[in-house]
Amino acid sequence: MLRLQSISLRRLVAALVALTLIALGVTGAAGWNRVEAQSGDSSRYAAIVVDAGTGEVLFSRYADDRRFPASVTKVMTLYLVFEALEQGKVSLDDVITVSPNAASEPPSKLGLAAGQTIRLDDAMRATAVRSANDMAMVLAEHVGGSQAGFAAMMTRKAQELGMTRTRYYNPNGLPDSRQQTTARDLAVLARAVMRDYPQYYSYFGQHDWAYQGRGYRNTNGLLHSGNGYDGMKTGFTNASGYNLMASAVRDDRRIITIVLGGRSSATRNSHVAELMDTGFELERRRAGGERILVAQAFFEQRGFGISTSDNDAPVAYADLGSTPVTEREEGMGSSAVAYTALPAAAPPAVMVAAAPVVAARAAPVPPPAAATPVRTAQTSSAPRTGSLTASLNSGVAGATTLDRGAVANPPPPPRATAAVANPPAGRWSVQVGAFRDETVARNWVNEVNRRFRAQFTSAERTVASAAGWHRSRFTGLSQAGAEAACSALAERRVTCMVVRPGN
Template sequence: MRQALSGFVSKSAFPLKTIMILAMAMTFVVADVASSLAAKSAAIVVDAKTGKVLYSANADGRRYPASLTKMMTLYLTFEAMAKGKISRNSPVVFSAHASAEAPTKLGVKPGGSVAVETAILSIVTKSANDSATALGEMLGGNETNFARMMTAKARQLGMNGTVFRNANGLPDPGQFTTARDMATLGIALREHFPQYYGYFAQRSFLYGRQRINGHNRLLGRIKGVDGIKTGYTRASGFNLVSSVNDGNRRLVAVVMGGTSGGSRDNQMAGLINTYLPRASTRGGGDLVAKADSNPISALAKVLLPKHDAPTPDEKPVAVAEADTAVTDDATVAQGDSEDEDTAEAEAPKLVVPAKKVKTVIVSAPKVATAQVVAAYAEPTPAVDPVSTASVPSGWAIQVASSPKQSEAQAFLDKTTKQAPKVLANASGFTVAFDKDGATYYRARFGGFGSKDAAWKACTALKKKKIECYAVQQ
């Protein structure tokens, strides 16, 4: 390196010492960036017979769960089935809110329904957001109440670093979990509902005449893998919870924050290959205590952190709370496709190492779990230094409404081009709502921290002949 720099310095006006200092500085910058990216990853491997942690990397760091959220939705569904409250054939009706959820989805129209079993299969394979919401509304009355039930169940299972805000895992800055908590949930699903656990091994299913294939590419490729769930949004990265059973040993492993589906799968394959031989062949008793099934007493026992710990540095894009003035409004998340069939970063083919693979994960310092100080209360929003439409209780400006989402989105794009400076820190999004049996889409820009800021932006748009009005979210 010194010889190369010497050759360069002979042709430059900078002394060699200065160039060496600059080179060292660039090395530190690159290392710092790599460390920052690695800090988003988290992983854990747990012996599912003994509960022993065989591997851990930032397992208690706060992460966005994405579609891993649906594991809890299914836990509560299985619980209701086991108690006879619903059956495999019970109809799940899709409200306008459920039907308007962002992809991926089953595509049931408002008022339509599917059997509980179909909803389950669409979740474990296609990761259908509309099915998850519909199940949540069926079991909880509405999705907000169901999210409270989910968080209550998490506490009963010992998942103290998790808060749920919706049934499907679409971006919400107040929804978070840890790799350790997801491992606990994965173990609990098998222990508490062995009669339903086989659903997670489903690789595809028929919906009408359509064959719907699953996202979990490790099923059928890694010996012993029998579930559980994938997850992806741009904010969370690529997540995966895997259960492995080779007949004598059992593992549950979690990888969160992967940079692509392929790299995440290969990382999981390496962890399984390395740690399955180290798992115990003995044991097998329940590791996760069965939770209290009374929803009222469960909610009363929920304890949440008073303050949020730091969350990953990326934030959900263009998501806003529905207008509370309209029943069954639904938020459409632009740019955050769920799950992986539309994700941009996908590695080609999974390569399973024939020999043990040493898996190296650079872990960030663990984030301490905030002290539990009070009975159930809504947590404060996660750290979100950049104003986006995902900030709860903010202000937005509405610029149009259309019966077609494509038209509403086109109006957002046109408005952004007409007033780029006014909307420089705003995020465009569409909100679906039902009126007289028909679905319409509002075109809005969110991310305004106050009423005055929204009004000021709207006034600037009106000067450009763009009609608008400010609304509180």
């Protein structure tokens, strides 16, 4: 009964948000493009943001829905190798012979032939940096004896750690419809790696690696951006979309962010960065004395998680250029363009539009041993040698998704002037956003103009302000010109609407 009431409340909140935006002139035929799912639908998208030290879930979306992990699977593979190293069952200097089974794994791979040998340490680095499917299989067979035996070990360990909705059937994440996990379970795994094997965490943060005269760059592009990022793992298959488990430290706090089902490596990275920035902003404001009790609401005020139905995912990306993606995701090239987050159009009491949070570039940070990650509440195994022994009352596995706050009654929208029948050319407009902050509105209309100059050559950039809202608009267009411009923007996933004269 309580779950049904919660679902009904969320749907009521979403409906009120949608009606408010329509009344304010923010939405339209393409108005909800800005909450388009990363993958084009909500069947692959999921996200979670977790304070690594306390286990508090700061934000979640579809966090308990099963998804395909792709190469994020390799985090569990390496966790079990770390365990075997600590138990003395294997050594970093072990020389392993590549089996025909491992050599036959498809790319991304290191490409050693059957019968060739490799040190365990190099196989681990190839798995973490190159995301090599063949080397993940080499590790699995060396530690578990066979793929099936190692997969059973993986699933047992997942259950032991509290990853209750995770099942493994291979060590590298190659397509298998039975191999599924959740964003929340992956957050449990991330914290377990930091807690149990901080001495090995650096494998996930190595930027570059050289082997037999050839250099390899980590598939996690955020590692190269600075800003406190120091691990962990990417993943991609056609079924999963673009996945990323990321961790960063700023101001002595560590946050873990997991996004599954991204449309491209660029949009996924941008989304992770936005979520991470918001999480650290929340932490800073709490440290400054603000009482922010419901972290999920803080994220939703910044445009994450607001949707018109239970099936909408939370973020839109505006295509603002053709910057090539330099990261090679899972050994595959990408022709995707770079995306940037579309500033939120904010209804009262639900979303507060603000300038994007840009955190200062952080200095290099030590591995998690200094970041005080702790054991989750549901972990049953005893603390391991060299691991952190601090524990808190609540962990990621036991945390629950926070409900949304109620929507306050919005103020009445400004009264619209009656539309002019057959208006003359040159009096139509295109609106590309509505914001509470006038500076954000002006910056956004300038940015759209910079990227779409051909569509707005004869238009004037304006910000129309009324009732506390600042609408970014291009004015002085003909009806045909406004419709053509809006169509061009919509094709590039930039929200827009055509505005009649007098509105």
